Amino acid sequence: MKKTLVMLPTYNERENLVKLVPEILSIGPDISIIVVDDDSPDGTWKLVREMAEKDSRVSLIHRTREKGRGTAGIEGFLFAVRSGVDYVIEMDADYSHHPRYIPSLLSEMEKCDVVIGSRLIHGGKERGRNILRTLITWFANNYIRLLMGVDIMDCTSGYRCFKREVLASIGLEKMVSVGPSIVEEVLYACVLKGYRIKEIPILFEERCHGETTKTLGQYLDTALKVIRFRLRMRKELL
Numbered sequence: 001m002k003k004t005l006v007m008l009p010t011y012n013e014r015e016n017l018v019k020l021v022p023e024i025l026s027i028g029p030d031i032s033i034i035v036v037d038d039d040s041p042d043g044t045w046k047l048v049r050e051m052a053e054k055d056s057r058v059s060l061i062h063r064t065r066e067k068g069r070g071t072a073g074i075e076g077f078l079f080a081v082r083s084g085v086d087y088v089i090e091m092d093a094d095y096s097h098h099p100r101y102i103p104s105l106l107s108e109m110e111k112c113d114v115v116i117g118s119r120l121i122h123g124g125k126e127r128g129r130n131i132l133r134t135l136i137t138w139f140a141n142n143y144i145r146l147l148m149g150v151d152i153m154d155c156t157s158g159y160r161c162f163k164r165e166v167l168a169s170i171g172l173e174k175m176v177s178v179g180p181s182i183v184e185e186v187l188y189a190c191v192l193k194g195y196r197i198k199e200i201p202i203l204f205e206e207r208c209h210g211e212t213t214k215t216l217g218q219y220l221d222t223a224l225k226v227i228r229f230r231l232r233m234r235k236e237l238l
């Protein structure tokens with residue numbers, strides 16, 4: 001098995017990580033984990049620090065000055081690039097992205113540069129989400145596909161596997177997303193670079209423990225950022 005690092009951005013995911021971290025590590029000896037936690041009030045970082053003391057395959061970035069899914073993801077990816085692993089998986093830490101799909105993501109990497117766990121291709125679905133969230137996902141993906149001109153069904157999926165070289169080449173340091181629009185920013189950079197991207201079906205389930213951090217403002221921010229990516233990134237990256 002190739003060396004693989006799983007990057008988990010976390011905010012108040014203590015109850016999920018108790019089970020998720022051992023479950024991911026049990027997939028194989030070549031899997032390690034980096035948790036990027038923004039000083040979660042529920043002490044997620046303390047739990048991960050204890051785990052890291054016991055197992056060298058677990059690492060923690062505990063951020064006390066910055067907050068945001070976007071900047072956390074960038075820090076995690078930069079750590080991954082430095083670590084020298086072959087593959088980097090990013091996933092939510094709330095069991096919406098179940099670790100049972102990790103072997104399928106990895107097995108596709110022979111033929112691809114990026115593999116996306118997708119709710120919106122044949123065989124993929126969402127379970128337990130309210131109708132409004134499902135509609136937002138559907139609308140957001142149609143909007144992004146149209147604006148970015150990309151041929152990918154689940155552009156908003158944050159469950160993905162990358163070759164390390166891909167992350168090293170897409171200008172992570174220059175990315176502008178503080179919040180969740182990082183998912184689309186990274187995807188668009190991969191598309192512009194011409195990487196081979198494949199989607200595999202996943203069942204996306206409602207988070208196990210805890211509450212969503214998503215706000216209406218974040219949805220609007222992503223909608224506007226997508227326009228900015230389309231206008232600016234093409235010039236910067238190519």
Ligand SMILES: Nc1nc2c(ncn2[C@@H]2O[C@H](COP(=O)(O)OP(=O)(O)OP(=O)(O)O)[C@@H](O)[C@H]2O)c(=O)[nH]1
Pocket residue numbers: 008009010011012013036037038067068069072091092093094096206207211212213214
């Ligand atoms: N480090 C860090 N992680 C975050 C932040 N906001 C969200 N996350 C993590 O990013 C992942 C996705 O966030 P969620 O809150 O699950 O967003 P979502 O999946 O759109 O919404 P729900 O599943 O409905 O909660 C989870 O692992 C969160 O813990 C943040 O500000 N900083």
Ligand SMILES: [Mg+2]
Pocket residue numbers: 092094096207
């Ligand atoms: Mg979630």
